[in-house]
Amino acid sequence: xxxxxxxxxxxxxxxxxxxxxxxxxxxxxxxxxxxxxxxxxxxxxxxxxxxxxxxxxxxxxxxxxxxxxxxxxxxxxxxxxxxxxxxxxxxxxxxxxxxxxxxxxxxxxxxxxxxxxxxxxxxxxxxxxxxxxxxxxxxxxxxxxxxxxxxxxxxxxxxxxxxxxxxxxxxxxxxxxxxxxxxxxxxxxxxxxxxxxxxxxxxxxxxxxxxxxxxxxxxxxxxxxxxxxxxxxxxxxxxxxxxxxxxxxxxxxxxxxxxxxxxxxxxxxxxxxxxxxxxxxxxxxxxxxxxxxxxxxxxxxxxxxxxxxxxxxxxxxxxxxxxxxxxxxxxxxxxxxxxxxxxxxxxxxxxxxxxxxxxxxxxxxxxxxxxxxxxxxxxxxxxxxxxxxxxxxxxxxxxxxxxxxxxxxxxxxxxxxxxxxxxxxxxxxxxxxxxxxxxxxxxxxxxxxxxxxxxxxxxxxxxxxxxxxxxxxxxxxxxxxxxxxxxxxxxxxxxxxxxxxxxxxxxxxxxxxxxxxxxxxxxxxxxxxxxxxxxxxxxxxxxxxxxxxxxxxxxxxxxxxxxxxxxxxxxxxxxxxxxxxxxxxxxxxxxxxxxxxxxxxxxxxxxxxxxxxxxxxxxxxxxxxxxxxxxxxxxxxxxxxxxxxxxxxxxxxxxxxxxxxxxxxxxxxxxxxxxxxxxxxxxxxxxxxxxxxxxxxxxxxxxxxxxxxxxxxxxxxxxxxxxxxxxxxxxxxxxxxxxxxxxxxxxxxxxxxxxxx
Amino acid sequence: xxxxxxxxxxxxxxxxxxxxxxxxxxxxxxxxxxxxxxxxxxxxxxxxxxxxxxxxxxxxxxxxxxxxxxxxxxxxxxxxxxxxxxxxxxxxxxxxxxxxxxxxxxxxxxxxxxxxx
Numbered sequence: 001x002x003x004x005x006x007x008x009x010x011x012x013x014x015x016x017x018x019x020x021x022x023x024x025x026x027x028x029x030x031x032x033x034x035x036x037x038x039x040x041x042x043x044x045x046x047x048x049x050x051x052x053x054x055x056x057x058x059x060x061x062x063x064x065x066x067x068x069x070x071x072x073x074x075x076x077x078x079x080x081x082x083x084x085x086x087x088x089x090x091x092x093x094x095x096x097x098x099x100x101x102x103x104x105x106x107x108x109x110x111x112x113x114x115x116x117x118x119x120x121x122x123x124x125x126x127x128x129x130x131x132x133x134x135x136x137x138x139x140x141x142x143x144x145x146x147x148x149x150x151x152x153x154x155x156x157x158x159x160x161x162x163x164x165x166x167x168x169x170x171x172x173x174x175x176x177x178x179x180x181x182x183x184x185x186x187x188x189x190x191x192x193x194x195x196x197x198x199x200x201x202x203x204x205x206x207x208x209x210x211x212x213x214x215x216x217x218x219x220x221x222x223x224x225x226x227x228x229x230x231x232x233x234x235x236x237x238x239x240x241x242x243x244x245x246x247x248x249x250x251x252x253x254x255x256x257x258x259x260x261x262x263x264x265x266x267x268x269x270x271x272x273x274x275x276x277x278x279x280x281x282x283x284x285x286x287x288x289x290x291x292x293x294x295x296x297x298x299x300x301x302x303x304x305x306x307x308x309x310x311x312x313x314x315x316x317x318x319x320x321x322x323x324x325x326x327x328x329x330x331x332x333x334x335x336x337x338x339x340x341x342x343x344x345x346x347x348x349x350x351x352x353x354x355x356x357x358x359x360x361x362x363x364x365x366x367x368x369x370x371x372x373x374x375x376x377x378x379x380x381x382x383x384x385x386x387x388x389x390x391x392x393x394x395x396x397x398x399x400x401x402x403x404x405x406x407x408x409x410x411x412x413x414x415x416x417x418x419x420x421x422x423x424x425x426x427x428x429x430x431x432x433x434x435x436x437x438x439x440x441x442x443x444x445x446x447x448x449x450x451x452x453x454x455x456x457x458x459x460x461x462x463x464x465x466x467x468x469x470x471x472x473x474x475x476x477x478x479x480x481x482x483x484x485x486x487x488x489x490x491x492x493x494x495x496x497x498x499x500x501x502x503x504x505x506x507x508x509x510x511x512x513x514x515x516x517x518x519x520x521x522x523x524x525x526x527x528x529x530x531x532x533x534x535x536x537x538x539x540x541x542x543x544x545x546x547x548x549x550x551x552x553x554x555x556x557x558x559x560x561x562x563x564x565x566x567x568x569x570x571x572x573x574x575x576x577x578x579x580x581x582x583x584x585x586x587x588x589x590x591x592x593x594x595x596x597x598x599x600x601x602x603x604x605x606x607x608x609x610x611x612x613x614x615x616x617x618x619x620x621x622x623x624x625x626x627x628x629x630x631x632x633x634x635x636x637x638x639x640x641x642x643x644x645x646x647x648x649x650x651x652x653x654x655x656x657x658x659x660x661x662x663x664x665x666x667x668x669x670x671x672x673x674x675x676x677x678x679x680x681x682x683x684x685x686x687x688x689x690x691x692x693x694x695x696x697x698x699x700x701x702x703x704x705x706x707x708x709x710x711x712x713x714x715x716x717x718x719x720x721x722x723x724x725x726x727x728x729x730x731x732x733x734x735x736x737x738x739x740x741x742x743x744x745x746x747x748x749x750x751x752x753x754x755x756x757x
Numbered sequence: 758x759x760x761x762x763x764x765x766x767x768x769x770x771x772x773x774x775x776x777x778x779x780x781x782x783x784x785x786x787x788x789x790x791x792x793x794x795x796x797x798x799x800x801x802x803x804x805x806x807x808x809x810x811x812x813x814x815x816x817x818x819x820x821x822x823x824x825x826x827x828x829x830x831x832x833x834x835x836x837x838x839x840x841x842x843x844x845x846x847x848x849x850x851x852x853x854x855x856x857x858x859x860x861x862x863x864x865x866x867x868x869x870x871x872x873x874x
Binding site for chain 2: 019021092093099100103156159160163164165166167170171220224340341344345346357358359361362366369370372376400401403404405
């Protein structure tokens with residue numbers, strides 16, 4: 001066996017495939033050179049280059065650096081496929097767009113340099129006819145020059161049109177190439193063979209040809225500039241990523257690119273620096289500005305054990321954290337990915353435009369032929385010129401691109417705008433549905449309230465020892481995950497009460513919990529549970545109702561079937577919930593609060609929050625039923641929850657909103673994630689959705705009206721009534737700026753501000 | 758004028774046939790080496806044949822700087838991807854049922870078809 005192969009065999013078991021992009025390979029003979037260089041690298045089993053794609057697939061256990069080194073060794077450059085960061089990708093895109101913009105502007109000036117003086121001449125002298133030999137000679141020279149313009153400034157339209165034609169498809173290039181080509185060819189026929197054209201129709205259209213090409217190139221160039229502005233939100237998010245991190249290795253601080261940070265690396269952050277990757281604080285205290293991700297204006301205090309998020313800004317303190325999520329796993333990378341995907345998705349409203357676009361170009365070509373035929377039938381002698389003008393104008397004015405761009409450009413800006421406000425929209429469909437919401441269900445705990453209840457009162461019954469009651473209740477509740485249970489455990493901990501272990505723990509869904517402690521049976525829960533277990537609570541019901549009317553949650557604690565105490569917990573309403581709920585109500589949205597709490601407490605909380613309708617005493621598995629109940633009343637229902645136990649309800653709702661804790665974006669069941677806890681995010685999300693849909697409708701309306709009215713006018717529909725036939729140059733200008741108008745209108749959304757709060 | 762009108766009618770019929778009713782028989786079989794070039798207003802090849810029930814990938818190389826070509830959509834498959842200029846983007850296709858699946862750019866000027874058999 002060959003020694004080289006022998007050496008590679010052991011690595012076969014752990015072999016993987018990697019793909020590299022090759023740069024600088026200009027001939028097919030490079031292939032074997034590159035493949036052989038790669039095959040000589042230790043660990044490589046096989047290397048196969050795809051010359052057309054300039055990629056090479058390498059199987060084996062060699063690392064990317066040694067493969068790239070081998071390729072560079074034989075004179076080419078290489079990089080791993082898709083290893084470019086978002087930042088680099090954006091930079092490359094901007095570079096490519098700028099180069100294309102410059103090329104189009106160059107082509108614009110070349111075309112206009114010929115077209116504009118010609119048009120000025122035609123307007124001043126009115127002489128664009130071919131009657132004498134001198135005129136023929138002069139127009140022949142100009143015709144050749146215009147042909148040169150078509151080649152230099154318009155070649156891409158003609159190549160695109162021809163290739164599409166061969167593919168049995170037609171596009172914008174087809175229309176421009178046919179329009180300008182027809183005008184130029186007709187003019188050349190007039191120059192070469194004036195006798196075959198009726199005397200009244202011996203005009204040339206070289207100026208129109210050159211100007212149309214120039215204007216359309218100008219329109220494309222300006223469109224590229226305007227498109228660049230639509231992606232500013234994603235650019236800003238990408239810009240939040242730090243480039244380097246200061247990690248502690250071998251007791252030394254070293255600055256390394258963030259791509260090289262490893263999981264569990266200790267990272268030091270100084271005041272004023274960006275957090276490079278996600279992690280948990282290990283040493284030190286600080287405050288961090290998370291507004292760039294969550295929209296939350298107040299800096300957040302962080303201490304040991306707290307999570308920090310990549311892209312946020314360290315304010316005052318210096319601290320060390322352990323890296324827990326790196327690369328594409330960081331919250332920021334996930335947000336960028338989610339926003340990018342959502343920006344590219346299409347809401348259903350765009351489907352009609354897509355259907356029209358698919359048939360549009362051939363229909364316009366048929367209309368151009370019909371309009372030419374109509375003019376020829378109307379009056380052949382003068383009709384020839386009218387036929388050429390109208391057919392050219394119809395082809396030039398029609399703009400399928402404006403239709404195609406109408407929806408995606410607005411979605412791009414709208415989704416980006418939402419991300420800036422801390423609202424992550426999963427896709428275009430969620431965006432569209434959110435704009436139509438008529439009813440909003442708000443989960444109480446953690447959505448309207450802070451979600452961190454506190455024990456406010458303990459009313460002793462068959463017990464005279466509050467500490468003992470709290471100890472038993474907290475020991476029982478330590479096994480529960482309910483926020484109210486947590487409040488009791490925290491209160492016990494604050495009072496330094498030591499908890500004991502209970503046995504036979506049992507959660508009675510939606511009602512309470514029970515367990516045994518030595519010989520004692522502990523029972524904790526609501527009034528219903530107490531009645532079911534025949535616990536005598538007479539004398540305490542009135543007190544409980546009084547607490548409930550103060551928006552507090554009273555719960556009964558019984559030991560050995562005797563009521564020991566009434567423990568009262570309250571979860572304060574978030575500071576800005578009332579104002580945010582008012583914003584929703586002002587937008588004619590029916591706001592309903594949903595909670596597992598007893599009816600009296602629920603009503604009191606709802607009253608404080610400014611909500612009239614309440615679903616109280618709802619068990620966790622009944623939340624989805626409540627969503628369905630409103631949907632049965634023909635409401636378009638939004639459901640807002642913390643995303644943990646609300647998944648079925650969030651999924652069933654027309655739009656599920658998850659209130660994220662900080663920057664947790666991994667809430668799969670939600671259509672829209674609010675990155676900060678405030679309900680203003682909800683009102684912002686709906687306001688941005690409405691503004692975006694309004695913008696899409698304006699764009700679609702504009703694009704449809706433009707084409708539906710522009711094409712018949714170009715065909716000469718107004719001529720019988722007011723004697724006006726559209727000039728092809730006007731059509732070229734209109735077409736060039738129609739797409740630009742759509743992109744510019746979408747960009748207006750960037751200025752949209754949800755109601756100030 | 759009759760001849761002119763007949764010629765016009767014939768031209769209209771040709772447009773309709775060429776762009777809407779012509780059924781191309783040629784298609785390119787998808788294999789590991791197949792690269793779809795995005796250039797000069799077209800996907801090349803634009804008709805791609807592949808076997809049903811097998812997940813696969815297609816490599817797209819965009820060489821056209823026009824922003825129109827930057828977005829690739831497979832509407833029925835809910836795939837929307839950005840194609841970086843002068844780079845390869847590998848698109849993962851799920852196992853498909855037999856049928857025709859269109860793919861196109863954002864403005865539907867570039868158009869292609871997957872023929873799943």
